[in-house]
Amino acid sequence: MYKDDKKTTYGIKIFKNETSDCGADCAKFQKSDLEHKFNKRALQRPYNSRHSWGKTYGEHKQHLEFSHDQYRELQKYAKEIGIFFTASAMDEASMEFLHELDVPFIKVASCDSNNFPYLTKTAKTGRPMVVSTGMQNFDVVRQIYKIIKEHNENFTILQCTSTYPLDLKDVHLNVIKTYQTEFPDIPIGYSGHERGINISLAAVAMGAKVIERHVTLDKTWKGNDHEASLEPSELVELIRSTRLIEMAMGSPEKMMLPSEKTCHDKLGKSLVAKAAIPKGTVLSLDMFNVKVSEPKGISPENMDKLVGKKINVDVAYDDAILDSMIED
Numbered sequence: 001m002y003k004d005d006k007k008t009t010y011g012i013k014i015f016k017n018e019t020s021d022c023g024a025d026c027a028k029f030q031k032s033d034l035e036h037k038f039n040k041r042a043l044q045r046p047y048n049s050r051h052s053w054g055k056t057y058g059e060h061k062q063h064l065e066f067s068h069d070q071y072r073e074l075q076k077y078a079k080e081i082g083i084f085f086t087a088s089a090m091d092e093a094s095m096e097f098l099h100e101l102d103v104p105f106i107k108v109a110s111c112d113s114n115n116f117p118y119l120t121k122t123a124k125t126g127r128p129m130v131v132s133t134g135m136q137n138f139d140v141v142r143q144i145y146k147i148i149k150e151h152n153e154n155f156t157i158l159q160c161t162s163t164y165p166l167d168l169k170d171v172h173l174n175v176i177k178t179y180q181t182e183f184p185d186i187p188i189g190y191s192g193h194e195r196g197i198n199i200s201l202a203a204v205a206m207g208a209k210v211i212e213r214h215v216t217l218d219k220t221w222k223g224n225d226h227e228a229s230l231e232p233s234e235l236v237e238l239i240r241s242t243r244l245i246e247m248a249m250g251s252p253e254k255m256m257l258p259s260e261k262t263c264h265d266k267l268g269k270s271l272v273a274k275a276a277i278p279k280g281t282v283l284s285l286d287m288f289n290v291k292v293s294e295p296k297g298i299s300p301e302n303m304d305k306l307v308g309k310k311i312n313v314d315v316a317y318d319d320a321i322l323d324s325m326i327e328d
């Protein structure tokens, strides 16, 4: 989320018009306490990128950081417009602040998912957690699951690759399947940094239960994440399509549905007599054809079950074979 140079409340404006109106469930920010997140020398690193807002990385990060009061203001506003509000807790101090704010869940960013003491403390708050796994290997992810599970049942793990913008060959949506298989008792999600919405929609179709994307008003703006972010019209489309896919995912159970009856009545196939079958004949497979018939007869998948049974009426060539024609 972008913070304007002179007018810090600008972020709130974006929040109302662009995030809640788009239909998103939650607006999530990033909360850092710089001295807790970085050591001194990391803050003093020169940051010469075109995305930099300061000479050192510390100055840059300070420029982007909302104050505690601004967080409270954002939270109040989120409540007014009816959208969940939270943030990624980028260090323990930030996690404690968010816990105090009573956020609905705490986001653990990829860079903290292997920070086990932080993970344990966060899990012990009892707050739901959304945990990203960029920059980690599967062995670490297994440990993440175990550590959180010990203290907190209510969490989700997100597949994520921490590259901005993310090249398709590095997305690895199949990791979602790996997580679903390995951790069947928790919801699995996806945090995406690729361009556009298609990959996130594919994640939904694979059963991702949480989708996280960066949002911007303009992808060409200065800032490391804008290019990999969605503009409001894309966010609208992502959410609209997500809801359609969710509806279409339906049940894993395969059955003939009431809505298929019309088609089944018109085009469902039945067994018919390949040649006239005289009354008393013992049936065998070579006596049947499979056709759309009037009236509808025995379903062809039951053909094998008729072998060896007797027919109790004369059946003319091409007539449907009905249940009532078979001797018990």
Ligand SMILES: CC(=O)N[C@H](C=O)[C@@H](O)[C@H](O)[C@H](O)COP(=O)(O)O
Residues within 6 Å of the ligand: 051, 052, 109, 110, 111, 162, 164, 223, 224, 225
């Ligand atoms: C891993 C991680 O924290 N990733 C975050 C979430 O996706 C990003 O928003 C980074 O904070 C951002 O790309 C950093 O950019 P800069 O260094 O220009 O402030």
Ligand SMILES: C=C(OP(=O)(O)O)C(=O)O
Residues within 6 Å of the ligand: 030, 088, 107, 108, 109, 110, 111, 132, 133, 134, 158, 160, 162, 191, 212
């Ligand atoms: C870095 C973050 O997320 P992810 O690791 O999911 O990109 C974040 O939430 O700030």
